[in-house]
Amino acid sequence: MGLTPRPEHRVVEYNPSSQEGWVATKLDFLVNWGRANSLWPMPFGTACCAIEFMATAASRFDLARFGMERMSFSPRQADVLICAGRVPFKLAPVIRRIWQQMPQPKWAIAMGACASSGNIFDNYAVVQGIDTIIPVDVYVPGCPPRPEGLMYGIMLLQEKVKSERMNDKTIRAEMEPDPKSKLYIPPPVIDELSEPFGNSVHQTRSGL
Amino acid sequence: MSDGFEIQYPGNALGNAAPAPVTPRDVPNRGGDQNPSGAALRQQFADAIERVDVVWGVTNVYVRPDRVLDIVRWLHDDSSQRYDYLSDVTAVEYRDLEAPIEVVWHLRSLPFRRELRLKAQLPKNKPLEIASVWSIYKCADWLERECFDMFGIRFIGHPDLRRILMWEQYREGFPLRKDFPLRGRFSRAEQLRQALAANPEARYSMEELSIADAFEDLPTDMRKRLKGGERTGE
Numbered sequence: 001m002g003l004t005p006r007p008e009h010r011v012v013e014y015n016p017s018s019q020e021g022w023v024a025t026k027l028d029f030l031v032n033w034g035r036a037n038s039l040w041p042m043p044f045g046t047a048c049c050a051i052e053f054m055a056t057a058a059s060r061f062d063l064a065r066f067g068m069e070r071m072s073f074s075p076r077q078a079d080v081l082i083c084a085g086r087v088p089f090k091l092a093p094v095i096r097r098i099w100q101q102m103p104q105p106k107w108a109i110a111m112g113a114c115a116s117s118g119n120i121f122d123n124y125a126v127v128q129g130i131d132t133i134i135p136v137d138v139y140v141p142g143c144p145p146r147p148e149g150l151m152y153g154i155m156l157l158q159e160k161v162k163s164e165r166m167n168d169k170t171i172r173a174e175m176e177p178d179p180k181s182k183l184y185i186p187p188p189v190i191d192e193l194s195e196p197f198g199n200s201v202h203q204t205r206s207g208l
Numbered sequence: 209m210s211d212g213f214e215i216q217y218p219g220n221a222l223g224n225a226a227p228a229p230v231t232p233r234d235v236p237n238r239g240g241d242q243n244p245s246g247a248a249l250r251q252q253f254a255d256a257i258e259r260v261d262v263v264w265g266v267t268n269v270y271v272r273p274d275r276v277l278d279i280v281r282w283l284h285d286d287s288s289q290r291y292d293y294l295s296d297v298t299a300v301e302y303r304d305l306e307a308p309i310e311v312v313w314h315l316r317s318l319p320f321r322r323e324l325r326l327k328a329q330l331p332k333n334k335p336l337e338i339a340s341v342w343s344i345y346k347c348a349d350w351l352e353r354e355c356f357d358m359f360g361i362r363f364i365g366h367p368d369l370r371r372i373l374m375w376e377q378y379r380e381g382f383p384l385r386k387d388f389p390l391r392g393r394f395s396r397a398e399q400l401r402q403a404l405a406a407n408p409e410a411r412y413s414m415e416e417l418s419i420a421d422a423f424e425d426l427p428t429d430m431r432k433r434l435k436g437g438e439r440t441g442e
Contacts, residue, residue: 089400090403092400092404093403093405093406093408097408122391123390124380124390124399127400127403128396132396132400133400181401182401182405183397183400187398187401190400193396196391
């Protein structure tokens with residue numbers, strides 16, 4: 001994780017027609033600085049990742065250094081949804097509802113392999129990655145990730161927040177799911193993403 | 209049952225000379241000391257007992273499925289047995305497609321410090337039905353619901369036989385059956401679509417005790433919905 005240099009996203013593009021003025025960019029900087037350093041997390045802990053998340057929030061690793069000491073157990077006051085742990089299909093409408101109750105601006109972190117991809121639980125009961133239910137900004141790998149890993153993910157999210165610009169209208173647009181299927185991404189893509197790979201191809205166990 | 213209850217200390221029916229409990233050592237795979245309840249059952253229900261054997265120190269009694277309720281009631285009520293604790297109700301399906309599905313009851317007698325495993329075999333060519341022991345052990349409620357949810361065995365006489373682990377609109381079948389594919393029957397997108405179509409609040413119905421208790425504190429729309437007699441599965 002720490003071996004490759006982090007890619008530099010904030011490359012200056014020079015396009016005179018779309019440049020904002022001095023006031024707008026400074027205001028952007030101020031607002032983003034404030035937001036990035038006071039992200040209030042909505043903890044959605046369902047499994048062992050939540051234990052690591054608690055460790056991250058506790059004194060040794062101290063999430064409060066990033067302005068996140070205030071766990072928001074109400075989605076109405078939260079900025080970032082941290083999904084820590086596997087999400088079964090039974091919980092899918094719950095996390096979707098929590099996400100929709102959060103006000104803009106909002107971000108989501110999929111913490112750990114289960115929340116990101118379903119992990120080893122390639123079975124009838126577990127959602128194959130929460131990005132099939134809600135849009136996700138940062139994926140933290142690991143099973144479970146160490147607190148350092150989660151903090152790296154949080155710092156990546158802060159980078160993302162700091163590089164947002166007010167005149168970019170796409171950022172704050174609330175994504176609406178497809179009214180018919182209630183999905184954000186088309187069904188064939190979900191099927192393709194959830195396709196088993198590697199050794200698990202042979203673990204169908206159907207028809208004995 | 210209604211006139212109070214008497215505290216049961218483990219082994220209190222064995223008298224003052226009760227030996228202290230010891231961890232069993234060198235337990236053989238098959239055979240060994242049989243639980244005295246096995247012989248007592250043979251004497252009491254000769255025609256209903258198919259087989260008694262001892263596996264890893266626990267006595268298995270295979271009983272006829274239609275006599276389960278009588279046998280369990282006798283084991284619970286008889287003063288020489290006093291099986292006052294039902295620790296599990298579950299089922300087993302074997303890989304052999306011809307082999308019947310077994311329903312298993314784990315019974316524990318605290319006063320006698322005994323453990324007994326009852327098994328009943330349900331052939332697959334008939335509907336999977338067996339009597340519920342809920343009238344004897346109230347804890348069988350959720351255990352039998354789980355067994356129904358996972359295997360599709362109907363417990364006759366159960367007060368509220370609904371799915372318990374999977375959501376109630378789940379339509380893919382019974383996950384622990386051998387003919388159930390590991391990843392479910394539908395595609396991932398279809399599974400997700402069906403799961404998201406559920407209303408998370410509709411999981412609650414007045415059958416849930418905690419909901420009935422907290423009824424006055426619920427939001428108005430939910431109260432209206434519940435008062436209309438709506439149940440979870442509908």
